[in-house]
Amino acid sequence: MSSFLNEWGDTIWQAFLDTLKMTSISLIVAIIIGLPLGILLVLTRKGGEAENKVVFMILNTVINVIRSIPFIILLFFILPFTKLVMGTTIGVQGVIVPLVVYTAPYIARLMESALLEVDKGVVEAYQSMGISTSKIIWYVIVREARASIVLGLTIATIGLIGATAMAGLVGAGGLGDIAYQFGHLRFQPDVMYTTIIILIIMVQGIQSIGNIVSRKLRKD
Template sequence: MGTFWEDWGEVIQEAFLQTVQMTSISLIISIIIGLPLGVLLVLTRKGGQAENIVFYTIMNTIINVIRSIPFIILLFFILPFTKLIAGTTIGVQGVIVPLVVYTAPYIARLMESSILSVDRGVIEAYQSMGISTFKIIWSVLIREARSSIILGLTIATIGLIGATAMAGLVGAGGLGDVAYQYGHLRFEPTVMYTTIFILVIIVQCIQSFGNVVARKLNKD
């Protein structure tokens, strides 16, 4: 075991840090885009506080199209767009754009679903008191749906980690790249099993943390 870590410890550590970097940067940007988009989907849908069927139909269609494309295909499909935005299509920097394109619509849909689960009667009660739409969004919709939102973000984060692993196929780095380059191509099964074990631990920790936070928010 000691010999294994002497040989591979530095490689796996660097890959772990790359995975954390890809996941954290992509997740933050995706949340910044996805959460407001999810709110807009709720507000502009039929019967929403700011009903706009044209906007809703366009955004709903775009989200459905993006979510229907497997990440590995999306990764190659938007290479020109990635090159334009990031200036490169390889490494951590080159995979942030496709990760955001893949994750932001998913978060938007989860956000929409969470907000729609809020009791409509509560919303109508606040509307009848003349409360502004902004205050209803922040004080009612998001507050009431926060536990569900956290669980949704937890699911999105785990899906994002899986996408970073697939990004290793285009030289993005990270644990997926190590598993593919060394574990598969160079026939080092121990390296592959180790990276898989690390990914499983990461996912378990994130899921457990998300569950704890969601339960706490649900009790408040």
């Protein structure tokens, strides 16, 4: 064990930090994009507070199209766009754009589902009091859906970690890159198993935290 840590400890630690960096940055940007899109889907759908068939159809179609493309294909498909935006297509910096493009529509759909769970009677009660739509969205609908939103973001984060692992195939860095470059190509199973264990621990930890936070929000 000590010899393994001496040889691979620093490399695996740096890969772990790269995975955290890719996940956190991509998740924050994806939430900034995905949450408003989810709200817009709820508002513009049939029977929504701002019903608009054209806007809903466009959003719904774009989200479905992006979500239907496997991440590894999307990664290569938008390489020119990634190069234009980030100036590179390799390393942690080069994979942020594909991760955001992949995750934001997923979060939008999860947010839509969470917001639609809110009791319409509660919304109608606030509308009858003359409260503006914007305040109802943020202080009623989003607040009532907090627990479901947290669970949705937990699922999205776990999916995002999986995508960062796949990004290792194009030299994006992180645990996926270590597992592919050394565990697979150089036939070093101990490195492969170590990265798998770390990823399992990460996923289990995130899921547990998400469940705890969601339960507390439901009790509030």
